[in-house]
Amino acid sequence: MNYIAILKGKKLAATPQRLEIINLLSKYGHLNIDELYKLLVDKFPSLSLATIYKNIHIMTEKDFLAEVQIPNKKNVYELIKKAHSHVVCSKCGEIVDVDIDTTALFDAATQVSHFKLQTSSIVFNGTCPKCA
Ligand SMILES: [Zn+2]
Ligand SMILES: [Zn+2]
Incomplete structure (x- = not known):
């Protein structure tokens, strides 16, 4: 690039x-x-x-x-990349991008909260393959 x-x-x-x-x-x-x-x-x-x-x-x-x-x-x-979520290793702190569609979650949050939502930031915590 x-x-x-x-x-x-x-x-x-x-x-x-x-x-x-x-x-x-x-x-x-x-x-x-x-x-x-x-x-x-x-x-x-x-x-x-x-x-x-x-x-x-x-x-x-x-x-x-x-x-x-x-x-x-x-x-x-x-x-800057296209919208994505993150997974974080709680042992070594590694952060990896996960490209999953969170549209359904976003829509559900809008429905439940009645907010006009603009962005979301989703972080999953766990253990990476190296630390598991
Ligand atoms: Zn790790
Ligand atoms: Zn990222």
Whole structure:
């Protein structure tokens, strides 16, 4: 994927730090700010945590990255993909995307609550195959 073109399309400068953040997220899938910082500081020793926060914030605001809230854990970030749910390993903390249709659940929640629902975030907890 041509991330430089996508960044430019969203009026975001393709700085080396941003490209490396994208690189890391496409490699690892989901990372929190601390994990990103640890991985980035090797390559950019002068990089501050505040700069990473700023970059992540603007890229999330422009719908280039998505923030994922995992109960009892720090928020993680991922590249924008089509809507999906997550499974989380309670032993090693691994987060994996699951592509299942949650439309029926969404409709049921709308019916029961009478809310006008916009989004949903579904997280399943358990043990991954490596830890089982
Ligand atoms: Zn595990
Ligand atoms: Zn995900």
